[in-house]
Amino acid sequence: MKFCIFGAGGTGGVLAAYLAMAGNDVTLIARGKHLEAIREQGLTLHTNHRGTEVVKNLTACTAAEYEDVPDVCFVCVKYYNIEDAIDFAREKLGKDTLIVPVLNVFGTGGMMQEKLPELTCLDGCIYVMGQIEAPGVIYQSDKMLRVIYGYRPGQEQKLLPIAQELEKVLQAAEIRGHFSDNIIRDALQKFAYVSPAGAAGAYFNVTSDKLQQEGPEREMFAGLIREVVALGKAMGIAFEKDLVETGLSIMDVLKPGSTTSMQRDILRGGKSEFAGLVTRVVELGETYHVPVPLYQKINEWGKEHLQLHG
Template sequence: MKFCIFGAGGTGGTLAAYLAMAGNDVTLIARGAHLQAIRENGLILHTNHRGTETIENITACTEAEYNDCPDVLFVCVKYYNIEDAIAFVKAKISKDTLIIPILNVFGTGGIMQEKLPEYTCLDGCIYVMSEIEAPGIIYQSNKILRVIYGYRPGQPVRLEKTAQTLEQVLQKAEIRGHFSENIVRDALQKFAFVSPAAAAGMYFDATCEAFQQTGEPRDMFVGLIKEVVALGKAMGVEFQQDLVEVGLNMMDNLKPDSTMSMQRDIQQGRQSEFDGLVTRVVKLGQEYGVAVPLYEVINEWGNP
């Protein structure tokens, strides 16, 4: 299967590495020193569970240089760069390509679809713990790697064969791929972990260790999950699991010194996904009439 991965950070780099190692045709859209290092040395994947892999069968190029027609485009940029992805699709991507954004922010597929009405933009999410360790090197700190994608309610079902085949291709690449029949529920379930974890981690400036033991940080994390669950129920989502229990289990199984990407971005003075992971929840709460007082506290604290 032919893939284009737009965004070569921890998410896009890890996804590209696994897909290429399974023999798929993969092009990675990258920039700067990271792009140059991949061109010179291949993409290096550093993990704790499978050692270090050097993947040389990946094509790396800039947005302008890309000139191909992939079966699937995975959008793996940060939320604040979504307009760059939309511009790339308009300039370079065929309407026969299935587009799947797998950002941290809930509902990104619908946001892209509004601006790309002639294309097929699904919703999706990914479970992965990875980051750029150095130019050309991706560090995957935890073996979890799961991609979920699907059509939104009422969305025209186009390119369905590609969507069905993709599930098998992902699984053969040692990625837990799942073609979901209820992507709103599944994407919101993922958001109900990553958003509270990022928001609380930033607010307390703490590693996962602080959330793995009894105390105010853990209580805040649980409270934020409950607010996302309440929002989901107001949207008509029926969760099949206790998301507090799921979130705590995920948190307790992370390495104690782990942090979320938004937290790292803020610590390093980079642009962050605060608007998508925190402010967006406050706005959705207003839209659906759901009280989200903890999110409001963090939003006000982050926007003095």
């Protein structure tokens, strides 16, 4: 299967590496020194569970240079760069490409679809711990790697054979791929982990160690999950799992010292996904008349202490 991976950070880099190592045709859209290093030396995947591998059977180029027709385009940018992905899709992709955004922020696929009515944008999410360690080098700190995607309720199921085949291709690449029949539930379930983890970690400025121990940090993390669950129920979503228990279980198996991408962005003093992961929940609470006091507390802290870009 032919893939375009738009975004070469921790998420896109890991996906590109695994898919290419499984023999798929992969083009990674990157930029700057990261792109230069991948072109010269290949993409290096550094992991704790499978060692270090240099992946050379993939193509890397800029968005402007891309001239191909992929079966699937995974959108792996930060939410504050989503307009770049929309522009790329509008200019470079066509009706034969299935677009699967796997951003941290809930509802990205529907938003992209509104702006790209002629194309097919699914919703999706990913469970992965990855980051750029150095130009051309991606560090995957935990073996967790799961991709869930699907059509939204009422969405016309264009390119269905590709969507069905994608699940098999992902699994063959050692990625836990799942073609969901309830992507809204599954995406919000993922959001119910990544948003609370990022919010609590940023607010207390702590790594996973603190969130793995009893104390105010862990209580905040669990409380934030409960607020997202309450929102989901107000939206008519019936969760099949106890999301607090699930979130705590995921947190407890992370490598000590782990942080979320939002935390790392905040510490660097640049753009972060705070508005998409925190402020958005406050707004949804107002829309669905659901109290979210913990999110409101962290949102007010963010307004006071952070430069909020998106």
